[in-house]
Amino acid sequence: MSVFDPNLIHPKSPHHLSYGGLNRNDMARRDTGLIKRLTAQLETRYIIVWRGLNLFKSDITGLKSMRWLTIEAVSSFLDEAICIYLGKDRSQVEYVCLDISKYPEDKLGPLSANGQFGDLREANPSISGDDGSILAYAKAMCHWHAHSEHCSVCGSFALSSEAGHTRKCTNVDCAVVHFPRTDSAVIVAVTFEDKILLGRQAIWPKGMLSVLAGFVEPGETLEHAVAREVYEEAGVITKNVSYQHSQPWPFPASLMVGFRAEAVSHKLTINTQEIEIAEWYSRDEIAKFDGVTMYLPRPLSISRRLIEEWLYEV
Numbered sequence: 001m002s003v004f005d006p007n008l009i010h011p012k013s014p015h016h017l018s019y020g021g022l023n024r025n026d027m028a029r030r031d032t033g034l035i036k037r038l039t040a041q042l043e044t045r046y047i048i049v050w051r052g053l054n055l056f057k058s059d060i061t062g063l064k065s066m067r068w069l070t071i072e073a074v075s076s077f078l079d080e081a082i083c084i085y086l087g088k089d090r091s092q093v094e095y096v097c098l099d100i101s102k103y104p105e106d107k108l109g110p111l112s113a114n115g116q117f118g119d120l121r122e123a124n125p126s127i128s129g130d131d132g133s134i135l136a137y138a139k140a141m142c143h144w145h146a147h148s149e150h151c152s153v154c155g156s157f158a159l160s161s162e163a164g165h166t167r168k169c170t171n172v173d174c175a176v177v178h179f180p181r182t183d184s185a186v187i188v189a190v191t192f193e194d195k196i197l198l199g200r201q202a203i204w205p206k207g208m209l210s211v212l213a214g215f216v217e218p219g220e221t222l223e224h225a226v227a228r229e230v231y232e233e234a235g236v237i238t239k240n241v242s243y244q245h246s247q248p249w250p251f252p253a254s255l256m257v258g259f260r261a262e263a264v265s266h267k268l269t270i271n272t273q274e275i276e277i278a279e280w281y282s283r284d285e286i287a288k289f290d291g292v293t294m295y296l297p298r299p300l301s302i303s304r305r306l307i308e309e310w311l312y313e314v
């Protein structure tokens with residue numbers, strides 16, 4: 001058992017991208033010799049991220065599982081890579097993420113021969129929860145580094161520190177330490193009597209319907225954000241907003257916080273500047289979705305789970 005066993009820390013089973021795959025071992029990050037020591041260990045596993053894409057094992061079904069590499073395969077990339085200590089798994093094996101985004105595509109040959117770079121959202125649904133959580137963690141950290149090269153206070157270069165978990169401004173008169181950011185977003189299954197509210201944004205794939213979502217604004221609670229988003233998008237007043245579970249969503253840097261809520265009325269006033277359509281659907285109506293002109297989000301998403309939890313609760 002891990003101290004971070006996701007099956008114990010919350011009564012509901014963990015999401016695809018949120019298994020406790022690693023002990024992040026944050027105390028070790030302060031050891032300035034940590035990365036050097038880990039690169040000297042043959043057992044260390046390297047998780048590669050290139051320009052937002054993870055490295056996968058793949059087959060004809062697509063991106064199948066996480067591809068980690070050994071020092072032998074990655075040593076030629078260490079000079080230009082950002083090294084981020086990720087932690088250790090249940091077997092005490094250590095993981096280091098290498099952000100090799102500075103390398104042009106034609107220099108990736110030695111790595112591409114070991115796997116396939118791809119978007120984590122396109123991974124085969126059979127990918128394990130541990131793999132998914134490690135890949136999401138690595139991808140999110142690399143996104144933060146890519147957008148934090150310079151100090152947001154004075155504009156000077158900020159140097160990666162604490163094994164990749166902070167960046168410190170190199171201007172000695174500033175010396176601000178910057179930390180990774182996560183953007184909170186709420187996502188909510190709103191119900192009224194025996195129906196659920198589903199809608200779609202115009203930019204989504206044609207036919208996909210999902211629950212409503214939106215970013216939390218400064219100065220509001222998560223529950224307030226739920227009520228505000230649902231009202232802004234569909235004109236629906238909600239009550240009994242209750243937390244369900246959450247999912248890291250590093251596309252590029254979000255934490256999706258899932259809720260249930262009840263509508264006080266079925267009346268809808270759609271804000272077409274935010275969503276294309278929204279409508280109430282019964283379980284029978286959703287069962288008749290044809291998968292082409294009407295279908296639900298991908299199985300591994302928190303939106304799909306919120307919908308399915310309502311679908312199957314009676």
Ligand SMILES: [Zn+2]
Nearest residue numbers: 151154169174
């Ligand atoms: Zn600065």
